[in-house]
Amino acid sequence: MTEARPVQPPHPPLHDGDVTLRPFHEDDAESVARACRDPEIRRWIPTIPEPYTIDDAVTFIERVERDWAEGHAAAFAIVESGDSRLLGAITIHGPRDRRAFVGYWVAPWARRRGVATRALRLVSRWAMREMGLVRLALYTLEGNVGSQVVAERCGFVREGVLRNYDDGGDCVMFSLVPADLAGE
Numbered sequence: 333m334t335e336a337r338p339v340q341p342p343h344p345p346l347h348d349g350d351v352t353l354r355p356f357h358e359d360d361a362e363s364v365a366r367a368c369r370d371p372e373i374r375r376w377i378p379t380i381p382e383p384y385t386i387d388d389a390v391t392f393i394e395r396v397e398r399d400w401a402e403g404h405a406a407a408f409a410i411v412e413s414g415d416s417r418l419l420g421a422i423t424i425h426g427p428r429d430r431r432a433f434v435g436y437w438v439a440p441w442a443r444r445r446g447v448a449t450r451a452l453r454l455v456s457r458w459a460m461r462e463m464g465l466v467r468l469a470l471y472t473l474e475g476n477v478g479s480q481v482v483a484e485r486c487g488f489v490r491e492g493v494l495r496n497y498d499d500g501g502d503c504v505m506f507s508l509v510p511a512d513l514a515g516e
């Protein structure tokens with residue numbers, strides 16, 4: 333099995349005409365903090381600090397810049413194409429041994445417009461291709477039906493429930509493997 337290739341932020345940025353995935357900037361800190369104070373984000377991503385301060389957002393942005401540079405993770409700000417206003421965040425964690433996992437949130441002001449589905453479709457195809465992945469995993473807390481629908485709409489396959497998998501408890505594991513994309 334060949335090794336994963338190191339990746340650079342895609343240029344031009346990933347986009348589908350509706351959403352664009354760009355790097356985070358310092359200027360996003362206020363929007364990140366505002367979004368991450370949302371109870372739904374705290375509910376479904378238990379690792380989010382509470383209370384969520386501007387300093388937490390600045391630390392997050394500094395960390396994702398370091399992660400890109402060190403190859404630990406590829407984090408993108410989701411914005412509307414032609415607009416820099418932040419709609420959400422999506423991150424590929426890894427790769428390690430050609431495997432990675434993906435996590436995301438959409439700000440309360442941008443939900444139910446297909447933003448997560450569009451962003452996940454873009455980033456998953458890019459990661460499979462550019463990182464040479466054999467597996468991209470995605471897990472959600474068991475009750476997070478919205479995120480599970482998003483995963484399935486993007487072709488991820490439900491594998492099962494992992495008990496007490498993270499701080500929130502039982503999680504549903506999904507994955508995408510190259511064979512799932514054979515028809516695209």
Ligand SMILES: CC(C)(COP(=O)(O)OP(=O)(O)OC[C@H]1O[C@@H](n2cnc3c(N)ncnc32)[C@H](O)[C@@H]1OP(=O)(O)O)[C@@H](O)C(=O)NCCC(=O)NCCS
Pocket residue numbers: 372373376377435436437438439442443444445446447448449450471472473476477478479481482
């Ligand atoms: C889950 C989340 C990412 C969905 O983002 P979104 O941009 O609103 O999702 P989409 O608009 O692409 O939704 C696609 C479909 O998922 C389903 N869905 C989305 N949110 C839902 C919800 N809260 N309840 C039930 N179904 C939902 C719907 O079927 C929706 O399609 P429809 O609007 O045509 O009915 C967003 O609500 C969020 O950030 N939640 C908090 C953080 C989180 O759960 N992150 C994921 C951790 S695994």
